[in-house]
Amino acid sequence: MKDKLKILVENAKQGDKKSLELLLIEIKDLIYNLSLKMLLFPEDAKDATQEILIKVVTHLSTFKYESKFKTWVYRVATNFLKTHKGKKAMEFAMPFSDYADLIDLGQSETIRYTNNEGELTLLEEEVKVSCTQGLLLCLNEADRMVYILSEILDYNSIEGSEILEITPENFRKKLSRARTKIRNFLTNKCGLANPENPCRCNKKIDFLIAEKIIDPKNLRFAQLTYRSIDMVKKIKHLEKSVALYRSTPDLPAPTTILNEIVSTLNYR
Structure with a gap:
């Protein structure tokens, strides 16, 4: 039996507008979360996601089924994000x-800022995620x-090199360099990655609010039912620097993205 994505791709390539819209629904969160990890700021990630979705639509006819469709989508997205510099x-x-x-x-x-325990819990999580994601920049x-492809999304060097269209050896070389820089920084500075360091997440709340790096009225990452800080403390089978990133849940793309893409392309 053909998989769902392949059926949607085939129908969309034949001009089925409903299949195209369903295809965009299937991939929009994937693209948004990759963009968010690359660009940190939701405003930049939203703009990038819209641009990438348009590229997927306008280049869909070039997809030749030589790889998985999601691999092709990641290739389109990474080609855009490697040269795109979000304003913020x-x-x-x-x-x-x-x-x-x-x-x-x-x-x-x-x-x-506040003595409310629930609010402090969310603010501490916001600081943690903002700090670790900001480090990637x-x-x-x-x-x-x-x-991002290897340590966060768990692609191996063969898969990652196919997405980025580089050799596996080059992929591993770049990964080793990036991994060393991130690991060394977190080992020296982060209390979650290295228990010998003090955890600064709650100590930075007032400063980051004052500097407008986080907005307590519009949290970008923290969720009411999930605390990746607590999850990291329980993870034993991964090195802590990797656990810090993999523990952060994916976020849904803004609901306006699909409507704006469909309106822009006049598919309704």
């Missing part, structure tokens, strides 16, 4: 040394993409 991501990106200085700034033993685009 570009402003925030910095060298590892500057990021280390930022981590050390503005620590406080008390939290002035210290890598150049090529190394960042390799790190």
Whole structure:
């Protein structure tokens, strides 16, 4: 039996508008989460997702079934994201040394913003995810993409090299370089990755709110029913630097994306 995606692709290539819309629904979250990991800021990720979805639609006729459709989608997405610099991501990106200085700034033993336990729980999670995802921006685009594909999305060097259209050896070389930089930083700075370090997540809440790096009224990552901070503490079979990233759940793409794509392409 043909898989669902293959049927949708075949029908969409033949001009079936409903199949095309269903196909976009199947892949929009995949593209959004890859964009979010590359660009950190939801505004940038939303814009990138829309651009990538349009590229998927306009280049769908070039898909020749030589690879899995999702592999092809990732290839389209990574080709775009390797050269796309989101506005806010570009402003925030910095060298590892500057990021280390930022981590050390503005620590406080008390939290002035709120005493509400539930709100503090969400804010601490927001700081944790924002910090670790922001760290990825210290890598150049090529190394960042390799790190995301391998360490976060769990693609091996054969699969990852197929997506990025590079050799497996080159993929492994880039991964080794990126992995060493991320691991060394987290080992030296993060209390979750290395218990010998103090955990700064709750100590940074007031500072990051004041600097408008996090918005307590519009949290980007924290979810009411899930705390990746707690999950990391329980994970034993992965090194902590990897666990920090894999513990963070995928987020649904904004509901407006599909409507805007369909409207732009006049498929209704």
